[in-house]
Amino acid sequence: MAKIRSMTRNQNHDHDDASSRKRIKTCDNSYVVAPWSDLNHDVLFIFMMQLGVIDFLSFSGVCKSWRSFAVSSRKSFMASRTPMFIQIFSDAYEKTCHLEDSEGRKFKTTLPHSASRTCVGLTCGYLILFGEKTKEFWLVNPITRHGLHFPDVTSDVYQGHERLRVILVFSPSISE
Numbered sequence: 081m082a083k084i085r086s087m088t089r090n091q092n093h094d095h096d097d098a099s100s101r102k103r104i105k106t107c108d109n110s111y112v113v114a115p116w117s118d119l120n121h122d123v124l125f126i127f128m129m130q131l132g133v134i135d136f137l138s139f140s141g142v143c144k145s146w147r148s149f150a151v152s153s154r155k156s157f158m159a160s161r162t163p164m165f166i167q168i169f170s171d172a173y174e175k176t177c178h179l180e181d182s183e184g185r186k187f188k189t190t191l192p193h194s195a196s197r198t199c200v201g202l203t204c205g206y207l208i209l210f211g212e213k214t215k216e217f218w219l220v221n222p223i224t225r226h227g228l229h230f231p232d233v234t235s236d237v238y239q240g241h242e243r244l245r246v247i248l249v250f251s252p253s254i255s256e
Contacts, residue, residue: 115143116142116143116146117143117144117145117146121149124146124149125149128150128153128157129157131157132181132183132185133158133161133164133181134185134223136150136157137223137224158205161181161182162181162182164180164181164182165179165180166178166179168191168199168207170194173195174190174191174194174195175190175191175194175195175197175199176188176189176190177189177190177207177222179222179223187223189222189223189225191207191209191220191222191225192220192225192227193209193218193220193227193229194209194218196211196212196213197209197210197212198210198211198212203219205221205223206219206220206221206228207219207220207221207222214231215232216229216230216231217230218230
């Protein structure tokens with residue numbers, strides 16, 4: 081008979097207890113037990129590269145070693161993905177973001193810090209949101225919902241949506 085797998089997960093922990101180990105029952109009814117963190121990184125990379133963007137985020141939550149591996153492999157993973165189609169819908173209190181990947185899978189998320197703000201651009205996967213009343217910028221990643229706040233833009237910057245232009249500069253020396 082083929083191998084029967086019984087697997088459990090303890091999110092973000094690499095303990096030696098049974099909940100963070102995989103048990104594989106072999107043909108001769110013996111068990112092979114090993115922690116998920118011991119999975120060969122070459123195999124892990126092949127598996128990871130088959131995932132979609134949303135599944136990649138879940139992948140990094142299996143255990144600490146997988147998270148570390150996902151973080152170190154993030155650039156190569158994201159570079160291999162095609163861009164996602166994005167639509168932003170607004171109501172009085174928040175904006176929702178509808179994403180569709182190249183395989184037709186659709187995702188919906190609420191954008192944090194989006195109330196009373198206008199999307200004025202996109203950079204490095206972040207939406208650039210501007211608050212006309214507060215004169216502040218927010219960069220929000222629609223997938224991870226991570227936000228970067230840029231407060232207190234001078235009051236003469238904003239003269240209407242058609243005049244607002246944003247330039248962002250990335251400095252590796254500051255970012256590392």
